[in-house]
Amino acid sequence: LVLCIILVGKATSQKAVGENYLACRNPDSNEANRVARLPLHALYGHQSEPRLSFLFSPPPFSSGISSVKCLASPSPPTGFTSKASYLSHLSSATPALPKGFTARSTTFTFVPVEAPDLGEAKMSLTLIQPSKPCAWRAALTKNALPGAPIKFMKSLSGEEKCAGVLINNKISNVHPKGLEAIDTLFGELSSLTPPGSTLLPSSTGVIGWSLPVPSMVSSLPSLLSSPPLTPTQLASSYLTTDRYPKLASYSSPSGSLVGTCKGAGMIEPNMGTMLCYLLTDWRLPEGWEETFDCAVEETFNCVSVDGDESTSDQVIMLSSGEGGEVSKEEFGEAMREVCGDLARAIVRNGEGTGHVITVKVVNFPATDKQCRAMGKAVVNSPLVKTAVAGNDPNVGRVAGAVGSWCGREEVEFPDRGTIDVCGVRCYEGGGVVMTQEKEDVIFDRMKGAQFGESTDFPENFNEVLVVIDGGGGEGKGTVWGSDLTKEYVAVNADYRS
Numbered sequence: 001l002v003l004c005i006i007l008v009g010k011a012t013s014q015k016a017v018g019e020n021y022l023a024c025r026n027p028d029s030n031e032a033n034r035v036a037r038l039p040l041h042a043l044y045g046h047q048s049e050p051r052l053s054f055l056f057s058p059p060p061f062s063s064g065i066s067s068v069k070c071l072a073s074p075s076p077p078t079g080f081t082s083k084a085s086y087l088s089h090l091s092s093a094t095p096a097l098p099k100g101f102t103a104r105s106t107t108f109t110f111v112p113v114e115a116p117d118l119g120e121a122k123m124s125l126t127l128i129q130p131s132k133p134c135a136w137r138a139a140l141t142k143n144a145l146p147g148a149p150i151k152f153m154k155s156l157s158g159e160e161k162c163a164g165v166l167i168n169n170k171i172s173n174v175h176p177k178g179l180e181a182i183d184t185l186f187g188e189l190s191s192l193t194p195p196g197s198t199l200l201p202s203s204t205g206v207i208g209w210s211l212p213v214p215s216m217v218s219s220l221p222s223l224l225s226s227p228p229l230t231p232t233q234l235a236s237s238y239l240t241t242d243r244y245p246k247l248a249s250y251s252s253p254s255g256s257l258v259g260t261c262k263g264a265g266m267i268e269p270n271m272g273t274m275l276c277y278l279l280t281d282w283r284l285p286e287g288w289e290e291t292f293d294c295a296v297e298e299t300f301n302c303v304s305v306d307g308d309e310s311t312s313d314q315v316i317m318l319s320s321g322e323g324g325e326v327s328k329e330e331f332g333e334a335m336r337e338v339c340g341d342l343a344r345a346i347v348r349n350g351e352g353t354g355h356v357i358t359v360k361v362v363n364f365p366a367t368d369k370q371c372r373a374m375g376k377a378v379v380n381s382p383l384v385k386t387a388v389a390g391n392d393p394n395v396g397r398v399a400g401a402v403g404s405w406c407g408r409e410e411v412e413f414p415d416r417g418t419i420d421v422c423g424v425r426c427y428e429g430g431g432v433v434m435t436q437e438k439e440d441v442i443f444d445r446m447k448g449a450q451f452g453e454s455t456d457f458p459e460n461f462n463e464v465l466v467v468i469d470g471g472g473g474e475g476k477g478t479v480w481g482s483d484l485t486k487e488y489v490a491v492n493a494d495y496r497s
Helices: 083-093 148-155 178-188 213-225 231-236 288-298 328-348 368-379 382-389 396-409 436-448 486-493
Strands: 002-009 018-024 036-039 045-047 052-054 101-110 121-130 135-140 161-168 197-203 246-252 255-263 275-280 314-319 356-364 418-421 424-428 464-469 475-482
Touching: 083 231, 083 246, 101 213, 101 231, 121 213, 121 275, 135 148, 135 161, 135 288, 148 178, 148 197, 148 314, 161 314, 178 197, 178 213, 197 275, 197 314, 231 246, 231 255, 246 328, 255 275, 255 328, 288 314, 288 328, 328 356, 328 475, 356 368, 356 382, 368 382, 368 396, 368 464, 368 475, 382 396, 396 418, 396 424, 424 436
Parallel strands: 002 275, 018 052, 045 246, 161 197, 275 314, 356 464
Antiparallel strands: 002 255, 018 036, 101 121, 121 161, 135 314, 246 255, 356 475, 418 424, 418 464
């Protein structure tokens, strides 16, 4: 399940931060499109002013292996050494929620009716409120068996203004009495919804359990009287199997975009497969809805942890209009940066994830949608995932996944097509081309991109990069996925308990 919250408003302060990239260039080509600029970090504050870049520039290498050289230093350099240092960075990079928004949270325990032998479970309730009801837009999961929050949203006319978002974790509210539960909860909060407005529901957690409505209703006074949350506290308030909170921001003189997201497993977005909230005080430009749709499609819809699409996920955008104006161009940049950071962070924070796998398809004679689907075929391949988990340079599995997808979809892989793994040319001239030296380099680079499968902070921001170059064509696409480890199996085997 994925829960992502993106808040947009005017920041109370700004903090200069770095922007990190890994560039891998094929030494046998001078084409600019052979370079993949790949963010190595997420969850940082972005400013509209120029940012420091962290670049790796590989010089030519005769064997077809790109070397890596550090040209500049980012902030932080490569990752974090403790959860405390990570949380401190989040708090300093994004110190306040946007103008016009508050968030509150409370927790309580309950015994699930469907599984009482499991004993007490813990649930969090989080409420995000604009200062006044505002306009909104949403993208909803395409899962054919959706949860009650999705059904509720689809029942709205779209003319209502949003008075807030009520979020619960632990239970995803996919239950025959789910809509009744929402009506009861929202009835208790009717003082927050003047005529013409509505609250929006979001749930994440176990699928099939019913919401503990009496316990939730009893907790509402505590929720409404709780102190306002900071962005980092908000990001931490509704986690389930997430190892750490995720937070990103973008600021400009006229306003800011602040995003938090929750998600670690059951992630195969097909928008909107996530719970995501976009709240803005910017006076949005005409056509912002299209910008919203494109940002979702190019970021959240391009990640996969385990290939399973959830039942209750959503992306919601709210606009209070209390800030200054923003151009369509800058709004698009802010959305791509924040949503992109959060999407990659979801993969890095995936259940049992030890590597992030990035597949970049370029110059391919196919549509962009097909290119993204090809990339998904690679990151979703169990053989590719397990090879990466073991730092095994078994690049034939990558070629096999690409070829299998092309065969199923009747898409011809060009004779001039190539495949690079970790900056190493592995496929060209119609076949896999490997040497011991290439294997050693790929192993070392996979090992360098590895991080703890249960660590509660991001140790590094490296990624295993696969570049599929069609050699001529307009199609392109980038997707992100995770490896498959024993820890993933352990987490999901014990999920409900």
